[in-house]
Amino acid sequence: MKTLIPILGDQLSPDLSALAGADPADSVLLMMEVADETGYVRHHRKKIVYILSAMRHHAAALTAAGWTVDYVRLDDPDAADSFTGEIARAIARHAPDRIVVTEAGEWRVAAMLDSWETLFGLPVDIRADTRFVASHADFADWARDRASLTMEYFYRLMRRRTDLLMEGDKPIGGRWNFDKENRKPAARDLLMPRPHIFPPDAITQAVIDLVEARFADHPGSLDGFDYAVTAEDAERQAAAFFAHALPHFGDYEDAMLTGERFLWHSILSPYINSGLLDPLDLCRRAEAEYRAGRAPLNSVEGYIRQIIGWREFMRGIYWREGPDYVDRNFLDHHRPLPGWYWTGDTDMHCLAEAIGQTMETAHAHHIQRLMVTGNFALLIGANPAAVHRWYLEVYVDAYEWVELPNTLGMSQFGDGGLVGSKPYISSGAYIDRMSDYCRHCRYDVKQRIGPDACPFNALYWDFIARHEDRLADNHRMAMPYRTWAKQSPEAQAATRAQAAAFLDSLDAGGDAGY
Template structure:
């Protein structure tokens, strides 16, 4: 009798819980490339290449580690196109006595796993994903004990639980959070670190050819694909980050520069989210850089907070809120995204730069995603579900459990403040403060009215005005509303007319 162990494309870890304590002689690992997963959104071409190539390389790593692996390619003529269909075929091929699987990262796949015992008439053991620090049950217990949810307090619990950056029960440096130290504007620097680039090997070249043939109409470019697709190369990228970029990561965490796609960011999130790198291991190594004097506390704390704080927190929110979370639309927004979200062809330099690099590389860092692209989508009243789909399809590190709360919740305020206490909106002034984008733009960031006025400016005030009934009592928006109220009715009318003209042009 055989135990079948399905392994999905975001479970590329040799220490996966479903593999733990299993007898290799009695087990078969099943890995599947299926149409359902490659087409449920129009994934960026490089995202498809990354996932499929990383899966194929991981199958080889499993075989090297002694596992029997059955690998179903997308082009296999008998491929059923779904996880359930491929498990059914595997059950028919072998005398399967039990299915052991690590819990899914997404609701739709979790529903499949829950149905397998009935469909196959077999025992299905669904194991907790031990790559995360906080289980669903632990997060629910924490959340149920609080009158309101705040990531900062959850993060402090994770610090206590892991012992990261803790000194005798207190936070290193006397503060939990050094975010206020991490908002410096960057300058172009010829010595700026660059992430490693990895030339595609034969496996990756085969996948590139497959994607080019089957997904020619998907967004993004295949040119210059150079991401790591093995655990070994992902580790090399991690070493490069800790050595070359972490020391200044904190200072310039929120900065943006024309022509600089990566700055001091790690570019490790795709590898963490797919399983090639272990998040807690990375956090411990970052702490070592601080303890041994090679990286300052603000950089290390900021990096660790992103992983054990925010990443774990949004996963908890995703599973706690349930499948209807995707339909929330607190502000009632319904506008379609402009077509140029799929081309980058806009005369607003900040958006052309951020969307352009996204289409070229399937990457943009968190401030580009939140305060340029997301900010604009929120200000124009874009449908949050469409915005969610765009982010899910376009970014290399986007899996629904992490992307949906970040996009619909934090970026688009679709949940009405569950994830973020205020909408993340700004005029052009914020973008000008944190980047050099405005200096390259045909619009004047200092103007609100006129043909050459920065569209963000009028859109910002119009957003606040049209949503005053829902947002007017938000304590974090008290000052902006006071500023709006001090303006004359004539100036307010001109501002709103400017915004209306721009919104009409989008239609």
């Protein structure tokens, strides 16, 4: 029986469930670069290079391991535009008796897989993606009958299931979560770890040339591409993180510094989300660093929580809520993103830094995403679907199943509190506390009113005022509403006029323009 096994671009794992029990002698692995996937949003050009190069390298590794790989390149003259079109062509070439495939990560691709059996008249075995701790059924069982879906409680279930950082049924250290210890601002350090860089080989350079020619209108720079594109090099990056960055990761997890792209972050999420690294293996290795006394508990717990907590929780929310989740807009926000979200050309230094490095590297860490670009988008009332699309476009690790709930739910509060219990907003004071950005900015973070006032300050209080009917009853918003109520009517009016002037200038295509 000949089996056709499609392998998608985020399934670059040697132990993929579709390969379980397969015999290389009667199996054909189909890997497809298709226009639909590279162009359904305007992906950052480095993101496209990373995915296509990693796919081509993975195909070479599979071939070397004895598999027959049918690889379709984007620039093949007869290439189809879609996965389904390439399946039809592969059936004509290989006459398989069945198709075996690991389930897709996103709704639109899952719909394609579901259609294949009817379209092609072949049995299609769609297998669960075993690279996750929780299956879809596991998450549904946990979520059933709960009044609220709090990630912390799901995370505790994942800790017990994996036995990570556990002593019997209790968490090591007596606490599940050490997040309060992970909020230190960073100072410049000549010994700050640097991630490995991986200069393009011939395969990657060919992809860069293809992307340069075909995606000139997509955002982002192609200069200095240095991501790992093989499992071996991704492993080198992981080893460097555990040896040099993990010990201080927790302390400075939320810190930001001008010109510092990575600080103590792992830079492993692209490799985890595409399949080059095993997320549970990384968690176990982080735990081993703690047990060996080489990394503190707050760093290791914080790292593990991001993977078996947030990452798994985001996937559960995505599949539970369904395709209409992307249209939710609890706060009724409709403003477009400023054009400089694609250039970083703004006088607000924090945004120029976060967006500038995003356009340069296709990377920014989670606080830059949540409390700089996401915070600003929420304060100005940007359409959450547009914000989601931007994040999906520009980040190398962004796949819709993990990016959409993080952006629309946690960052933009578009789901009204399903993912985050309150809007993640702040004035300039938070950014000043966690970074050195404000010291380099033309705006004054201490001022709320006037031509030099930090725009975040008036925007923050304007957000509080205009959403009082929706948010005043939220217990986590009680303090800012009490503070707002104590301000004089004249002070409130001046603050809101300042915010209105900024938003008017933004709508006119400016930066602030007071």
